Amino acid sequence: MNGKIFIIEDEPSIIQLVQHNLEKNGFIVSSSVNGNDGLKELKKFQPDLLLLDWMLPDLSGVEICKNIRKDTNYNNLPVIMLTAKGEEEDKIKGLDSGVDDYLTKPFSFNELMARIKAVLRRSNPNTVSDNLKFDDLMLDRIEKRVFRDDQEIKLGPTEFRLLEFFLTNPKRVYSRDQILESVWPNNVNVESRTIDVHIRRLRQSVNLKNKKELIRTVRSSGYSLI
Template sequence: MTAKILIIEDDPSITELIRYNLEQEGYSAHIEMDGEEGLLSATAELPDLILLDWMLPNLSGIEICRRLRRDKNTQNIPIIMLTARSEETDKIRGLDTGADDYVSKPFSPKELIARVKAILRRIRPALSEQTLEYAGIIMDLSYRKIMRDGEPIHLGPTEFNILKFFMENPRRVFSREQLLDMVWGNDIYVESRTVDVHIRRLRKALNVNGKQNIIRTVRSAGYSLDEDT
């Protein structure tokens, strides 16, 4: 089935460039050039992925991202932020708000398509039924559902894949670089600081209602999933 990509961007030259390259790869692309219209389209159409500009008329990309993450119907849609703001603090703010990736303008269309492909590969569920279990966490890979001690846990696509990797390798310590290679893949460049942001979001989701933090930080080494923390 063709993946549906929603482009929320107010620069006509950029939108057409993105649309052309997406359609060349076989994706279905829809464009919205206004923040409020983009939010309405995202909630109504539920695309497979959203390319979201930071600066938009009527509603900023950051606010759109924040609202989509608060809505249970859209909270798991992958979001790639597109912006001319290249400072590290801006990138961290975008990721903290809920974006799964961040591309600075001007960008290479090939790089953008590579990032789109990488995220879409990660969110495709396994074709066969499979379940992972560790320390009260049950992960259904077929339906991409997670329970901890009988309570549902809601994760974004990147946090889901980090947890999946940890649950496949419990108690083992992985460096940021290893996590980047195994979770993000080596076909795109992602800063190591990005790992810290997603680990923080994963912990917040797993530790609701005062539950034990089982993602251990190993100083100068990395992270591990270990109930004996």
């Protein structure tokens, strides 16, 4: 994951939280606490995405956004607007002003991350890699492909979701019930033994010859990656 993100937001605690976490995720981040400074610094910083607070001490988020859209260099810059609760009615205006997405405070960082990825993917696909890796295995959620080392592995839909699920917490042992809940569509009733068969299919696909076993059976508990 790489890319540059600029934040215009006047609450230092939000800046701190978001900036820190974004940097941990490989982004380069810079920020301003008001609109006028923000507009100037933004143009120096040349971000791939802008996080913009709705309420700012000087300019409003919408004004900033319109300003940006006028500038031919930035009229394509993806913008995610941060609005506080109770400003719901304004959302539509916000979107009209050329915002790509909006997020209502309070939000979890995961939620923000998901929006950022989604927006970046649309505007600039190369900025986002949405891959899960474990050992020599790599799963690409965007292209829905799986590789072991560099060899592609063809998986059926259920096998893919199953592996995807395990990869979100490799090594962790999941019971058949947990797997059912997370991998199968809700309110579908399948027997828990069905999982065994899918595990077998996944193993067969994933364990290319001369590769070590990747799926561990934990008797009376479930399965995990290993």
